[in-house]
Amino acid sequence: MFFSTHDSGEALAAPTEAQSLYNQHSMSVKPEQIVDVTPPPMSRADRLFLPAVFKGLGTTLRHCLGNLGRDGKNTKNIHVVQYPEERREHRDVLDGGQYVPTFRGVHRLNRDEDGRVRCVACFMCATACPADCIHIVGEESPWEDREKYPKQFDIDELRCIFCGMCEEACPVDAIELTPRYEIVGLTRNEMIFDKAKLLEVYDQTCEEKPM
Ligand code: SF4
Ligand code: SF4
Numbered sequence: 214m215f216f217s218t219h220d221s222g223e224a225l226a227a228p229t230e231a232q233s234l235y236n237q238h239s240m241s242v243k244p245e246q247i248v249d250v251t252p253p254p255m256s257r258a259d260r261l262f263l264p265a266v267f268k269g270l271g272t273t274l275r276h277c278l279g280n281l282g283r284d285g286k287n288t289k290n291i292h293v294v295q296y297p298e299e300r301r302e303h304r305d306v307l308d309g310g311q312y313v314p315t316f317r318g319v320h321r322l323n324r325d326e327d328g329r330v331r332c333v334a335c336f337m338c339a340t341a342c343p344a345d346c347i348h349i350v351g352e353e354s355p356w357e358d359r360e361k362y363p364k365q366f367d368i369d370e371l372r373c374i375f376c377g378m379c380e381e382a383c384p385v386d387a388i389e390l391t392p393r394y395e396i397v398g399l400t401r402n403e404m405i406f407d408k409a410k411l412l413e414v415y416d417q418t419c420e421e422k423p424m
Contacts, residue, residue, distance in 0.1 A: 313392045313421075316392040317390040318393040319406070321391050323388070329356065330408065330412060332383075333360070333385055336349055337382040338382050341379060343374070343376060348365070348368075349367075350363065350365035365408065366407065366408040370406055375390065389424070391414060391421070
């Protein structure tokens with residue numbers, strides 16, 4: 214019951230629980246195609262964790278000595294960016310640089326041709342956001358070409374995971390992620406970007422990343 218054999222008569226190991234389940238429900242997957250990834254039992258040495266600790270220290274030491282006296286130029290082992298003189302966008306992408314056209318950095322709220330916020334307060338971005346970091350308060354629009362606009366629009370940049378779902382969800386291209394990655398603040402509140410700040414980011418980056 215626990216062993217099966219090849220045509221050659223060679224004994225196979227007992228099927229695991231996952232294999233048995235597959236055998237019952239799917240005849241298209243052969244048992245030999247299933248890879249058992251159950252971790253092997255820990256040895257006594259493993260239980261002490263010392264070999265892993267020394268292995269980790271060895272890796273650290275290798276990187277440290279490999280870079281010694283090379284002023285961070287040993288790219289074989291480690292990428293050192295002499296920030297702020299050297300910036301990621303100045304390096305080749307294959308050399309650990311930033312690919313500006315698709316980089317997802319700090320958000321901006323785009324303006325329309327008349328300089329008004331493009332957002333129509335539809336809440337699609339807030340609904341799509343997996344980190345729940347967009348807070349919008351909609352209000353009746355003072356303009357005739359749309360029903361609503363955001364009275365308040367806040368993004369918590371510390372909660373954000375920069376996934377880009379918000380810009381994907383927006384039906385009017387009002388929210389975008391920019392190539393900017395330098396965002397600093399002394400308090401958590403400073404990292405909550407409100408409407409004015411998000412529009413300011415647009416003003417600063419519209420040349421860098423046109424709509
Ligand atoms: S980038 Fe992702 S996590 Fe950040 S605000 Fe947009 S949807 Fe939310
Ligand atoms: S930014 Fe776009 S998706 Fe978000 S509320 Fe405004 S219009 Fe809707």
